[in-house]
Amino acid sequence: MSVLLRVExxxxxxxxxxxxxxxxxxxxxGEFLGxxxxxxxxxxxxxxxxxxxxxxxEGRIIFKGIDITKKPAHQIARLGVARTYQVxxxxxDMTVVENAMIGALFGKKAGKISIxxxxxxxxxxxxxxxxxxxxxxxxxxxxxxxxxxxxxxRALSAEPDLLLLDEVLAGLNPxxxxxxxxxxxxxxxKLDFTVIMVEHVMHAVMNIAERIIVLHYGxxxxxxxxxxVANEPEVITAYLxxxxxxxxxxxRLRREGx
Amino acid sequence: xxxxxxxxxxxxxxxxxxxxxxxxxxIGAMRAFxxxxxxxxxxxxxxxxxxxxxxxIMGFAGYVSFGHAVFIGIGAYIYMLSVYFNPLLNxxxxxxxxxxxxxxxxxxxxxxxxxxxxxxxxxxxLRGAFFAIATIGLDFTVxxxxxxxxxxxxxxxxxxxxxxxxxxxxxxxxxxxxAIYITLIAVMIxxxxxxxxxxxxxxxxxxxxxxxxxxxxxxxxKYKTLAFALSAFFTAMLGAIFFLNGGGVDEMAFSxxxxxxxxxxxxIGGLGTVIGPIIGGIIYYWLYDTLLVHYPGVxxxxxxxxxxxxxxxxxxxxxxxxxxxxxxxLKLRDLLE
Numbered sequence: 001m002s003v004l005l006r007v008e009x010x011x012x013x014x015x016x017x018x019x020x021x022x023x024x025x026x027x028x029x030g031e032f033l034g035x036x037x038x039x040x041x042x043x044x045x046x047x048x049x050x051x052x053x054x055x056x057x058e059g060r061i062i063f064k065g066i067d068i069t070k071k072p073a074h075q076i077a078r079l080g081v082a083r084t085y086q087v088x089x090x091x092x093d094m095t096v097v098e099n100a101m102i103g104a105l106f107g108k109k110a111g112k113i114s115i116x117x118x119x120x121x122x123x124x125x126x127x128x129x130x131x132x133x134x135x136x137x138x139x140x141x142x143x144x145x146x147x148x149x150x151x152x153x154r155a156l157s158a159e160p161d162l163l164l165l166d167e168v169l170a171g172l173n174p175x176x177x178x179x180x181x182x183x184x185x186x187x188x189x190k191l192d193f194t195v196i197m198v199e200h201v202m203h204a205v206m207n208i209a210e211r212i213i214v215l216h217y218g219x220x221x222x223x224x225x226x227x228x229v230a231n232e233p234e235v236i237t238a239y240l241x242x243x244x245x246x247x248x249x250x251x252r253l254r255r256e257g258x
Numbered sequence: 259x260x261x262x263x264x265x266x267x268x269x270x271x272x273x274x275x276x277x278x279x280x281x282x283x284x285i286g287a288m289r290a291f292x293x294x295x296x297x298x299x300x301x302x303x304x305x306x307x308x309x310x311x312x313x314x315i316m317g318f319a320g321y322v323s324f325g326h327a328v329f330i331g332i333g334a335y336i337y338m339l340s341v342y343f344n345p346l347l348n349x350x351x352x353x354x355x356x357x358x359x360x361x362x363x364x365x366x367x368x369x370x371x372x373x374x375x376x377x378x379x380x381x382x383x384l385r386g387a388f389f390a391i392a393t394i395g396l397d398f399t400v401x402x403x404x405x406x407x408x409x410x411x412x413x414x415x416x417x418x419x420x421x422x423x424x425x426x427x428x429x430x431x432x433x434x435x436x437a438i439y440i441t442l443i444a445v446m447i448x449x450x451x452x453x454x455x456x457x458x459x460x461x462x463x464x465x466x467x468x469x470x471x472x473x474x475x476x477x478x479x480k481y482k483t484l485a486f487a488l489s490a491f492f493t494a495m496l497g498a499i500f501f502l503n504g505g506g507v508d509e510m511a512f513s514x515x516x517x518x519x520x521x522x523x524x525x526i527g528g529l530g531t532v533i534g535p536i537i538g539g540i541i542y543y544w545l546y547d548t549l550l551v552h553y554p555g556v557x558x559x560x561x562x563x564x565x566x567x568x569x570x571x572x573x574x575x576x577x578x579x580x581x582x583x584x585x586x587x588l589k590l591r592d593l594l595e
Contacts, residue, residue: 051473077475091466093530102463105456106475115456158474 004029004194005050005162010059012042012049012218019045020056021218027194029161034209034226035198038238041215043198044086047164050196051083052076064161080108082160084151086167086198092140096131096150097122099139100157107158118157125153128190129183145176149183156187165197169204177201181208206230214238274453277533278446281306281540285442289435296431297503298547300438304500305546306539307442309523310449311492316521317530318458319485320465321382324390325397326493327516329370333494334501334511335404336366338421348427356436359429363437363498370494371487373400378486382479385468394514401512422506431503438499445492449532461485462530493520522565528577537576 005027012020020042027033035043048054050061052073060069068076082103091099100122104113113121126135129149134142139150148168155163165184169177181204188195199205205212212229214222216238222229229235289299308330315321340362341348347365350358381392405419452458460481463471472478501507510516519542527538545564549557572579 053469053473072477072479073472074475074477077473083473085470089467089470091463091470093466094462098459102459102471102476103474105459106463110475111456115454115459154474 002029003027004031004064006060006062007046007050008060008062010046010049010056010061012045012054012056018218020049020215022059023215023218023220024059025213025220025223027162027196029194030192031194032188032208032210033194033196034205034212035196035215036200036202036205036212037215040217041238042218043215044166045218046215047083047166047196047198050076051081051164074106077106077158078108078110080159080161081164082107082155082158082162083164084148084155084166084168086170088144088147088151090139090142090147090150090154092138094139095136096139096142096153097126097135099150100125100153103154103157104159107160109159121159122153122157125156126150128156128187129153130179145172145180148172148180152180152183152187156191159191160193162194162196165195165199167198167200169199169201177204184208274532275450277536278450281446281536282443285439289439296435300431300435300500300503301547302540302543303435303438303442304496305519305523305543306536307438307445307496308493308520309527309535309539309542310442310445311489311496312520313449313524313530313535314452314461314489314492315482315485316489317524317535318452318461318465319482320530321482321486322386322390322521323393323486323489323517324521325393325395325514325517326489326520327497327512327514328393328397328400329374329490329493330497330500330516331397331404331507331509331512332370332373332400332490333363333366333497334507335408335421336369336494337363337498337502338423338507339408340365341427342421342423351427352429352433356433356440359433359437359499359502360440360495363441363495363502366498367491367494371491374490375483375487378483379479382482382486394517397512397514397517401509404512405509420506420508423502428505429502434499434503438496438503441492441495441499445496446532446536448488448492449535453532457481457484465530525573525575526565526568528575528579528581531575531577531581534575534577541576 003026007023007025010020010023011018023046035046037043045054049056052068052071055070060067062068063079063081066079068079091102097119101118104118104121123135126132129152131146131149131153134146139147142150152168169180172180185208197205197209206226209226212224212226213220214229214235221234221238222232285299285303288294312323312326315323341351347362351362352358377396381389381396384392408419408421452461460471460476463474463476464478464481468478497511501511523538523542524535525538526541527536528534545561549560553560
């Protein structure tokens, strides 16, 4: 396996607030990384730094051997990084297939494919996420679940090497979560890309991700398999407060369970 | 790509292109059979043309340029000064049954496009109302630069910076019509091509959500600037030819009313569609003309009320309303692209 993404000592500040604090990690091609942490841990900021929305104050980001730290977002997208948004951002006055076509027209194959080819790619991706029968519907009229699926389809249409999923499960009911997870696994299997997934729905991310990184106040506090991370005292503290208190809490839960 | 006869037939089945063709043929026929005066046809072509020009930045990219008259002014002034002071360009504009006029107005339009490109690179970072205000600022800035720079050719004229073309610079109305007619066709075709191109798709994505567009790979800054410059280019060409028909130019070329005319036409017709500005231009011209004839004095008051009612009850414009309907199971949206 080869290294796809290398995040080196990245720091991003907003005024006095350090949103991402000296974070480093490497991502191998084909990995499925879950990025978790309490509210305000800097997960979305890290996404924004990787895909070029924010420029970090310190550190570098190397993607496919290219330093993308200072590149504008659209160039990074063309190199093969696609993302979805936590708060969905559909192109409301376009149909579902037109939304996905934007991904195809300006993604990795930008300028190399015709409108018709882009439409074919878009249709495939829409079918993959299960929106085929809504292809000609205006994006504005979709439900939240459908809009989230559209976000994924639009990002996939760019045929990315790295897909950044920002809370695609938030706000969905358990049945929808299950369906979304299936769609993501299926797409990854079929299209062979690498994923970083920011997620609050803990059981979901623990199940689907092979590796988890935990951020807390912008710092990386754990990095490993879901089991390793779940047993890390620092992680438990971050989520539940004091470790002794947390331990008591967990014990009480167990007692109540019995 | 090979284009065969079938492809052309297929193209003609598209209502958008058919409507463009009908407008082109109708205006051409009215000219050929002397149905109405040349002034009427020139004014009509100007109205449709500037609406279609503004549509490129405001309709597709969603940036409301409230001071778009600045490009009418730049076009008109550069044109007048060129033919007034340069005998060569004056000879040129008299030649080729209107082709000369087009060439000189393209020169003026290039200046406008450069101004739009340079200024757009900065002001297009502003969004929404801030961009609109910045364009009004641009309008006034350029106007005062022109008032300071343009020699006072008529000291008796109150407003200053007025240029009245002498007899040697006056061209025939027939040539002017040819020039504005060809320019109108060019603007409409440009709109049509943009709408069906990757560039157009990118612009609409910018209008719908600029951040999402950028992160999907749309070079938003470049596209917006390009759209603004293209829009300025055609506006300036039409402005130059329109004022040439009036035989001169004064600071009214920069007036806010001219900007508002354009915006209102697009809104009446339907933002971001190819035929919206065309239909809006025709309706607005018709309203403007009828009201002026029948109710001189209060015509603008009535026009204002009608426009307010349209914006209140049909904010998506005429084409916008039709687009949402289905006709015998056929989605009209697909037809009107």
